[in-house]
Amino acid sequence: MPARTWQLAVFAALFTVIAGCASSGLAQRDGYVADRRQQSSAFNERVRYVVLHYTDSGAPRALKTLMGPEVSAHYVVARTPEERGGEPVVWQLVDEQKRAWHAGVSAWEDRTQLNDSSIGIEIVNRGPNHDAAVQHWEPYSEAQIAAVIALVGDIVRRYRLPPTAIVGHADIAPERKIDPGPAFPWQRLYAAGIGAWPDADSVARYRQRFERCPPTLAQLQRALAAYGYALPVSGERDVRTQAVLRAFQMHFRASDYRGEPDIESAAIAWALLAKYRPEALQDARLTTLTCPPGSGSGRGFAP
Ligand SMILES: [Zn+2]
Missing domain, CATH: 1.10.101.10 (PGBD-like superfamily/PGBD)
Structure with missing residues (x-):
């Protein structure tokens, strides 16, 4: 066997072994192999907070805006979410491991710039009616609150977030923002096991x-x-x-x-x-x- 062919055969055999080991912790990457069989316990998640917002334009416009280039959110919940198999559909626009641009200048606990450390969820809601003599806030729909509870509950469980980590945009940027506003049913979320509420x-x-x-x-x-x-x-x-x-x-x-x-x-x-x-x-x-x-x-x- 010529040397070149012999080398190729060995490489092919090795590749087969490594590819076969992908499930056991060896990963063939672009020009190297990552051995993931030893894993450290010393790490933490990027995601430490969930920030809830409302977006006061209708779903099509909100989606267009949140798809960039200037602002984004990980998830958007429509006023009346579509259903599939009896479950609400939410749009996910950004991977949870990536930073979405939803929080802006912000601070909570000992952290600032919460885009770095949060998942942002936009809920379609008109917010306050500024024209009326008595200020009126649009109620959140039952269907979207059910979707928010399912979505945030899942995030809380996956990242083991404490109740105080579920905040509104106004909580982290109080001089600039009022969302999700006083109509947002925080106590109902608490009753569903999400977020903080006093006894x-x-x-x-x-x-x-x-x-x-x-x-x-x-x-x-x-x-x-x-x-x-x-x-x-x-x-x-x-x-x-x-x-x-x-x-x-x-x-x-x-x-x-x-x-x-x-x-x-x-x-x-x-x-x-x-x-x-x-x-x-x-x-x-x-x-x-x-x-x-x-x-x-x-x-x-x-x-
Ligand atoms: Zn906001």
């Missing part, structure tokens, strides 16, 4: 306590920051504080989301910390309440 009895206990002796505005800012919002503890009623409070209220107390500090918002914030971030309540700056002389219900957050 009602815990909120009631904190409300009673704060009616006797309210936290300061600085303490409320510290509590919101401990929960995940990017909020400096200024002690001032500044634009950032109002925007964060508005986002927080749209998420957890949608009956009033003017962004004003109040006892109930504080009670919700502390109840969320008690449930999801108990370590934050070890901080004496949150647990020490200094009752002003003559304080009682109604004093609230006087500067």
Whole structure:
């Protein structure tokens, strides 16, 4: 056998062995073989958060916009999703392992630029009706909420995301964004095992306590920051504080989301910390309440 033919035969035999081993951890790549038989446990997932949005144009236009070149989302949920085999169809425009461009300048917990670390889901919804004398928000349809619950539930299970990792665009970019808005049924998602929600009895206990002796505005800012919002503890009623409070209220107390500090918002914030971030309540700056002389219900957050 000439040397060249002999080499080819050996190569072919080796290739067959390697190709045969693909399922056992050897992968033939472009010019090299990757041996994947040893795997490290020291890694983490790109996906740490799910960010929910609404897109206020109809599905065809929204899809066109989200297919680039400037913005995108991993998933889009139509107002009335099509069904296949009795299950809702959602559009997936970007692979989960790739960054979609949906979050923009954003921050949550200790992270910024959440495009890097999140899956973005756009839900078709008109948002607020600015023309009406009384602002009206379009309700999300039952069918799309069922689809969102199935989709986010699956993502949560696959990446083992904690409840506090499911956020709205407004939560991570409160001065720029209001979506998914106060009509989004966060409590229903919680009832389906998705996202965070405070326990009602815990909120009631904190409300009673704060009616006797309210936290300061600085303490409320510290509590919101401990929960995940990017909020400096200024002690001032500044634009950032109002925007964060508005986002927080749209998420957890949608009956009033003017962004004003109040006892109930504080009670919700502390109840969320008690449930999801108990370590934050070890901080004496949150647990020490200094009752002003003559304080009682109604004093609230006087500067
Ligand atoms: Zn958005």
